[in-house]
Amino acid sequence: MINLNKARTRMPEQDPAVRTGNFDEVATGYTEEMAIREALRCLKCREHPCMTDGCPIHNNIPAFIEKITEGAFEEAYQILTETTSLPAVCGRVCPQYLQCEGKCVRGEKGRPVAIGALERFVADWHRHHAASEADASVKQEAEAAGSGSGAKAAVIGSGPAGLACAGVLAEKGCSVTIFEKEEVSGGVLAYGIPKFRLPAEILEQELANLKAAGVRFETGKALGKDFTLNDLEAEGYRAVFLGNGAGQSLRLGVPGQELEGVLPASAFLYDVNCKNEYPDAEKIAVIGGGNVAMDACRAAVRCPKAKKVTVVYRRSPAEMPADPAELKEAEAEGIEFLYLTGPVEVVGQDGKVTGLKCQKMALTEPDASGRRKPVPVPDSEFVLDADCIIEAIGSRSDNACADGVDLSDRGLILVDEESLATSRPGVYAGGDTVTGPKTVIAAMGAGRKAGAAMAAYLA
Numbered sequence: 001m002i003n004l005n006k007a008r009t010r011m012p013e014q015d016p017a018v019r020t021g022n023f024d025e026v027a028t029g030y031t032e033e034m035a036i037r038e039a040l041r042c043l044k045c046r047e048h049p050c051m052t053d054g055c056p057i058h059n060n061i062p063a064f065i066e067k068i069t070e071g072a073f074e075e076a077y078q079i080l081t082e083t084t085s086l087p088a089v090c091g092r093v094c095p096q097y098l099q100c101e102g103k104c105v106r107g108e109k110g111r112p113v114a115i116g117a118l119e120r121f122v123a124d125w126h127r128h129h130a131a132s133e134a135d136a137s138v139k140q141e142a143e144a145a146g147s148g149s150g151a152k153a154a155v156i157g158s159g160p161a162g163l164a165c166a167g168v169l170a171e172k173g174c175s176v177t178i179f180e181k182e183e184v185s186g187g188v189l190a191y192g193i194p195k196f197r198l199p200a201e202i203l204e205q206e207l208a209n210l211k212a213a214g215v216r217f218e219t220g221k222a223l224g225k226d227f228t229l230n231d232l233e234a235e236g237y238r239a240v241f242l243g244n245g246a247g248q249s250l251r252l253g254v255p256g257q258e259l260e261g262v263l264p265a266s267a268f269l270y271d272v273n274c275k276n277e278y279p280d281a282e283k284i285a286v287i288g289g290g291n292v293a294m295d296a297c298r299a300a301v302r303c304p305k306a307k308k309v310t311v312v313y314r315r316s317p318a319e320m321p322a323d324p325a326e327l328k329e330a331e332a333e334g335i336e337f338l339y340l341t342g343p344v345e346v347v348g349q350d351g352k353v354t355g356l357k358c359q360k361m362a363l364t365e366p367d368a369s370g371r372r373k374p375v376p377v378p379d380s381e382f383v384l385d386a387d388c389i390i391e392a393i394g395s396r397s398d399n400a401c402a403d404g405v406d407l408s409d410r411g412l413i414l415v416d417e418e419s420l421a422t423s424r425p426g427v428y429a430g431g432d433t434v435t436g437p438k439t440v441i442a443a444m445g446a447g448r449k450a451g452a453a454m455a456a457y458l459a
Helices: 032-039 061-069 073-080 087-093 105-109 115-129 131-144 160-171 200-212 229-234 265-275 291-300 324-332 440-458
Strands: 152-156 175-180 216-219 239-242 262-264 283-287 308-312 336-338 341-349 352-363 374-385 388-391 427-429
Touching (some): 032 061, 032 115, 061 073, 061 115, 073 115, 152 160, 160 175, 160 200, 160 440, 239 440, 262 265, 265 291, 283 291, 291 308, 291 324, 291 388, 341 374, 352 388, 427 440
Parallel strands (some): 152 175, 152 239, 175 216, 283 308, 283 388
Antiparallel strands (some): 341 352
16 A cells, blocks of 8 residues: 655644744654554655665665554664664754655655655654663673674764764674764764754664673863874774764854854854853854754754844855755744845954844856856945854864875865775774765765774774
């Protein structure tokens, strides 16, 4: 039986008027009945483009959805975990509209199957119904294998790439230690994604699974500051994975950016997520149009003293790279968007921000690449009142600490495409530190690939 309804099953969520007053998860998840109804929308097409073209790690999407239609939710979970280490995370934060759902055949004449919501449902069902028993089994298997008594491997960074790599290495019996520069584990999953999108308990469960498999975590340990690659080699680590991400925020580069009240999005989100600290501001401006800008503006509107949050973006809505669903939710939460508007100067008084001088922009005709460039409109400057400005215009990786590893002109780590090995023997790398900022699942795929190559190297 196939559900031919063009509209997909809507996931329940908090009312916008309520959710802006808390950091609880916005979407509350499918019930079993909803999940089965949505899974039945899958057409069981022959080519499976959602899996072959849309998913970076080629999750067996048709198979896990088929199990949902049968009510075999734990079997669906087991199918997912053959290829993904973080289904509860990916089901929540991956941009499925660009990946699996973007390739779904149902999307050609209606809405695609809600693959991300179904992945989330299966992972949550497992956590609530089968996780304790399964985790005990994992722990017993780790103990039987010597709890990682094999060759020592180090993983730098506890983001999605590092966690996935560590998981593969632990499965192969390696003794794995993850070194994280921050005081909390999880990398960008912990400090870069607000809790209303990724609740802390979801990430904690994934970290607990790795710990049960014998993986050790050392926080507050930064490569290049607290230790070097040479130190790791001297301590007996025979292989190292660099998954340090792209956590260095780009700055605006306009006059006044040094004023008190101007914050990189990474610092703002870290304070909110990990410290429960919020800016003492009523009028907050967020500059940027990507998913980080969406996370920042939606976290900002939930800050206790915030009365108005405005997003400033220099192109039109058509060029905005943010997830359309996130944009829709931000608009519902009362966030104002100023399109075709570019920052010119941060205005301040007594060393503190009082506003953002902006100018209107116009888009040129498409260039050879099809991109329309924003250019200033003469005599269009105005000042937007703001006592806090959050920069969400991009990030880059800082790899100066990777001794003996070749870097590209952009400062990214160069690797072999097949093994993800770097120019330094025994050192591998993957995720944003190699590709620049991408998705959680792309980083996770790189981590799994490197982990397999490292295990073979160590053997």
